[in-house]
Amino acid sequence: MLNALEVFTTVVVGVMVGVEFSVLFVVNPILDALPEDSGQLGHAHGGRMLGAVMPFWYIGSVVLVAVWAGAGWHHHGTGLVVTAGALLIVSVVMSVLLLVPINNRSKTWTPETRPEDWKEQLNRWLRFHYVRVAVIIAAFAVLVAARS
Numbered sequence: 001m002l003n004a005l006e007v008f009t010t011v012v013v014g015v016m017v018g019v020e021f022s023v024l025f026v027v028n029p030i031l032d033a034l035p036e037d038s039g040q041l042g043h044a045h046g047g048r049m050l051g052a053v054m055p056f057w058y059i060g061s062v063v064l065v066a067v068w069a070g071a072g073w074h075h076h077g078t079g080l081v082v083t084a085g086a087l088l089i090v091s092v093v094m095s096v097l098l099l100v101p102i103n104n105r106s107k108t109w110t111p112e113t114r115p116e117d118w119k120e121q122l123n124r125w126l127r128f129h130y131v132r133v134a135v136i137i138a139a140f141a142v143l144v145a146a147r148s
């Protein structure tokens with residue numbers, strides 16, 4: 001049963017990493033290359049869509065890792081699982097304090113209602129997102145190492 005939990009948790013975190021990596025290196029460059037206001041509208045729509053799903057995914061990942069750490073407390077690799085959990089908690093704290101406030105504003109913007117500094121705000125979100133993606137990639141790598 002522990003083995004199934006380990007595999008399931010690793011896959012859930014890995015898919016989350018893939019989605020966030022894709023947002024960073026695929027979706028955002030595509031949106032930024034669109035003409036006129038299309039990119040900003042795409043960012044707003046993506047913020048609404050992913051903003052509705054990602055909180056559950058991030059918190060769910062932390063819960064799964066915590067269950068894995070608890071269930072496998074006396075097994076090899078538990079320290080790595082706890083480390084991965086700590087990294088995922090850092091990503092949640094970063095999200096709540098740094099990224100979500102910007103996302104909550106930007107998802108309501110239209111070309112008519114966006115503030116003058118909208119590009120700077122999106123660039124700030126992007127810088128924070130780079131760091132968050134690095135943190136969740138590290139958490140994923142540590143989880144994979146814990147399974148070895």
